């Protein structure tokens with residue numbers, strides 16, 4: 001794991017050989033956030049196999065983000081201090097093994113992350129055929145919590161940034177009925193419920 005900064009965002013980049021649960025535990029036990037925090041680790045809720053797939057994919061890696069507490073919005077009671085997510089590169093020419101090395105050498109640039117979007121694993125329900133899947137979905141909400149204050153200071157508006165990122169996504173349709181299911185689905189994994 002290494003703390004890096006790309007596109008103005010600081011986050012912990014997880015290497016393929018890292019032990020995610022161990023890294024999450026280290027961060028959670030050494031909080032940089034106020035008390036009443038709620039962490040959102042991935043390692044305890046997602047299967048080991050899926051974590052490994054995302055951690056070492058040709059177009060995915062894992063990363064732990066810190067939620068920005070300087071939001072100009074009223075905070076609810078309890079918020080996520082750390083959130084583990086997946087990074088998904090929409091540009092398939094990216095070589096993530098090279099990027100791992102560049103990060104170790106500190107020779108990476110913002111350009112390496114330009115086509116990366118933040119995603120998480122969740123259930124994706126198709127209202128057309130009623131199948132339910134585990135899917136990797138772009139986390140459009142996180143941009144609101146993480147990017148807005150920084151983007152504001154960087155002469156690019158949150159909306160521009162958000163639309164730039166989500167505009168890169170080629171949304172995947174339901175593998176059963178080929179309809180859009182209303183989420184930014186990047187990849188479907190296992191089917192967990194059959195609608196028929």
Ligand SMILES: [Zn+2]
Pocket residue numbers: 126127128129130131174175176177178179
């Ligand atoms: Zn469907």
